[in-house]
Amino acid sequence: MSLVDLAAQNLLSPMVLFFALGLAAALARSDLTVPEAVAKTLALYLMLSIGFKGGVEVAANGITLRMIGVMGVGIVLSFALPVIGFLILRAVSGLSTVDAAAVAAHYGSISIVTFIAATEIVRGQNLPFEGYIVAVAAVMETPAILSALLLARSGQPSRNGNEGLGPLLHEVGLNGSVVMLVGSFLIGWATGPKGLQMIAPFIVDPFRGVLCLFLLDMGLVAGRGMREGARHLSAPVLGFGIVMPLISAALATLAIWPLGLSLGGAALFVTLAASASYIAVPAAMRLALPEAKPAIYLTLSLGVTFPFNLSLGIPLYLALAGLVAE
Amino acid sequence: MSLVDLAAQNLLSPMVLFFALGLAAALARSDLTVPEAVAKTLALYLMLSIGFKGGVEVAANGITLRMIGVMGVGIVLSFALPVIGFLILRAVSGLSTVDAAAVAAHYGSISIVTFIAATEIVRGQNLPFEGYIVAVAAVMETPAILSALLLARSGQPSRNGNEGLGPLLHEVGLNGSVVMLVGSFLIGWATGPKGLQMIAPFIVDPFRGVLCLFLLDMGLVAGRGMREGARHLSAPVLGFGIVMPLISAALATLAIWPLGLSLGGAALFVTLAASASYIAVPAAMRLALPEAKPAIYLTLSLGVTFPFNLSLGIPLYLALAGLVAE
Amino acid sequence: MSLVDLAAQNLLSPMVLFFALGLAAALARSDLTVPEAVAKTLALYLMLSIGFKGGVEVAANGITLRMIGVMGVGIVLSFALPVIGFLILRAVSGLSTVDAAAVAAHYGSISIVTFIAATEIVRGQNLPFEGYIVAVAAVMETPAILSALLLARSGQPSRNGNEGLGPLLHEVGLNGSVVMLVGSFLIGWATGPKGLQMIAPFIVDPFRGVLCLFLLDMGLVAGRGMREGARHLSAPVLGFGIVMPLISAALATLAIWPLGLSLGGAALFVTLAASASYIAVPAAMRLALPEAKPAIYLTLSLGVTFPFNLSLGIPLYLALAGLVAE
Amino acid sequence: MQTHPKKRIEIVVEYPALRRLLDRLDRAQVTGYTVVPALAGRGHDGLWSSEGLAGDAGRMMMVICITDPARLDPVLEEVYAVVARHIGIVTISDVQVIRSDHF
């Protein structure tokens, strides 16, 4: 299937259309909302499901050297991408050191919903993928935060003072979404296919439909963010929200080349690198770099990069992956 | 199946019984409640599901002249029924102009949950129906509100003053439930049976069970409303809550006659006309006619008309439809 | 299957592991939480499902003398167990009369989630069980509360004064969870297998997965309770949380002997007796015995007895039941 | 705008006792009250949080009641009858309202 066909087909999937519905409703100032308690639970559900299924596949296939290699590459990328992002932002945008570091952190980390959307697209093409990619997603969440903190401090005298790095690492590492993803992965691993069979009617069958509802909600939140936050984004920053994922994707494609991942697995890995966090990293930034403006990083990650990845990015990353995958 | 059999069977369906359970619990002052966040989400789910499925059927069958005709009849009825209701109320009840107009608005508009309950009954009789009836439901939601505003103004000097009709139309037209229903309909239309297949385990399989939970909640809210609101309803107003649906049903049966709908479709159309709004119109009335007493219109619509329609009305409308359907 | 195998298999089930995940996350002070609105709804769902399925089986099998006998034994145990628990606590722990009575009430009543977990284990062994056991669970919820009130008053001059027993019984008997369980049971009974078929994709298929999510939440709440409440529990009280279930189980095994229950049914009955309430009774105690410290009874029931029953208790009760069942 | 002095009573009370408290307020013939959910807190009885709770024990609510200064004492007595036995606190402050007859 050609890239154009794939993109067209993706744009007409219920997932993308529900996101677009949410976006349109928010931009038109409709009062449609998904209650916060439900939005939080849908996110937990998606992480439970994707983590569990990943763990079950690792249980079926065992740990391989390749798995360790891919995780290592993922960690390195998560550390490195914020540095690249930071340098670009400092060069082309007028953002302060702290704002640039905070934005860069989001692009080094990953978005689990972007990842999930990509698994659906990959599955729609009947491409299998390595189950441990979920574990790669988990290990890529936090290194970027550390990178960003070092970058932020490079620019200013240390006044983070009274709150040390220890409590921060605790709060980030035991962040609810990380615990849910990793915990479900381990449980899936421990219980294997037999466990999956028991709860499949809950975590497998309705998964895509739940994803649609969650994407509707993300569209609503993204649209609201765009309405409020757009004036905080200069043209160079907006451009960064599209260009940076492409740079990350290109680097990830090169980095993954020698590892011999399947086409599906490579596409997912590239997607992870190209995705920008919108749950774990914003919360960490409010703690670690409270001076950084959330209107900038939240609007950019959720209002620019996420829609781009969901609609055009993922098909592109699948094509990129085709260049290097087995 | 005879009308009596149908009614008896309906009264013993899980749907009606869960509504009765909620009603009984609330009247007995049990502290059973469904959290607000969940009630809102169940409503979103029902609209997503019914809208999407309707759209998929239109995708399969295309737009027909009959569809346009039925929509037109629906719009005319939604405009006309409030006038009839208003005149009756002014004649027999002591309600003020504003209260009468507000009540009448509810009966011109539609109740999507009554509609959904009717689709389940129709389906239980193995009767197919036209998918576009969902679109008819959507277009019948708002005209009644406009009618009612004109009626209310007829009675009093315009003191709506400072808030014009423009913002009101915006708020009503982009009301969350309307957006959800219409948006899902359009997405179902766009993605067709292939899209349905992707999310059917979420929006089709558990649908009836979710409906039971929602009806339990509606029973709880209706029972609470009856306990608090009963003293606001005089005998003529109470009677209106039963007689008006019958009048609407009779008119709808006549109006739909020439259009050649299927039995299932005709039953659903008659049900729409006979149903009274309890989500969109009350919110609109609080904005447009804040002087009208919500204790009257909410109690009547949810505490009298909805239970009547759910238990006895729908079987009756199915029988009525049998007189004119193909 | 040997007891050890059964216990090991149970410890590796997704249910127990998700509870453990919640426990670990709370003890490590992760910010993972399930929103309150969702936790309440999951509990409603579980009661709806278990009640309905029980009712359907009674519809299929009719009322028998044995059913009435088992219910009678259950009621007697619910009255008697608090007395035993109270005497033990007064003898070995330093708890005040009121605190001892309040704790004892929890152990005479039942935990519906423990019961549900047991049904899953019993089903996992392909053992059928009597559907009316759900009704037994319902009738065992409240007698223990009355016992405890009498015990508490034995120790102090009646100063419960201004709020009589009447309103209390009303509040306890019409407690939301009791209404949901009994109401769903009756609806299941009324609609029978045909009703079940209609809503099975909602109440049967995803049941186990939903249970996992609820157990995760219970683990989180239990872990939080353990962190805050541990210092309120002396060693004898802690011991009571393990020993009392064993005593209750032994008594229940003897009491059920002559009744000729199936192995599955007997295991569930013994589990009911051995389980300790954590929803209905705590709320009743706050009303009836507000002087009793919730930190003691909540921590003991949810933080000690529930984890014990879920992990080791239920397999043990199944083995015990094997001694007396048909 | 002309304003009139009233008293604002703010009560934090455990959820199981809420119905009783509101019955007492009705009995004291207050003209109204508003209930606001509380999420978490700490007091003499320790930390609590409503997160994840499926039951009602362990949750707290905040009740706000605006009343006439002349009727403060009888209202406080009814409130105190509930709060003294249950987990909770009561504070009173001065407020102004626009429509005096409403309260």
Added chain:
Amino acid sequence: MQTHPKKRIEIVVEYPALRRLLDRLDRAQVTGYTVVPALAGRGHDGLWSSEGLAGDAGRMMMVICITDPARLDPVLEEVYAVVARHIGIVTISDVQVIRSDHF
């Protein structure tokens, strides 16, 4: 710490009118406001509770707005324009803040 006197306006208003109220506050150029959910209540218009509601009619919200005493009157006029027609109440009280320029 040095503190500065401000006015705290507390408004309980029905949800469907919330957007209008907030627009009015914006128009009155207040520096900010906070919206807190209300769960249940009673007033002249009777009892209400948001439990189980799928729609917006019948729910209430509480809005808190800290403002400068000098600007109290214009703000109250805007607030009153909404609350007079809708279900709701308004109370005003004295508070102190630390950073005066923030408000």
Added chain:
Amino acid sequence: MQTHPKKRIEIVVEYPALRRLLDRLDRAQVTGYTVVPALAGRGHDGLWSSEGLAGDAGRMMMVICITDPARLDPVLEEVYAVVARHIGIVTISDVQVIRSDHF
């Protein structure tokens, strides 16, 4: 009824900083506090709403703390240490309580 004067501190603060704020209150040895959810608001940092949020950034909470006038200043200093760096506001008002020893 006899009442005693206390201070009521009301803090609106972004959710990610809540745990730190509560730790500070503990450190200042307040006798208690209550956390109330906020739904939406506006301030110098713009509009926010918690509707639909799956994460914690972008949500706000309201913390209420009753304390003795004598201990107001040390408590405010701890509070300020958090709120100065984070999104949030602090107001102080006078209240009366019934049982002085409780606070």
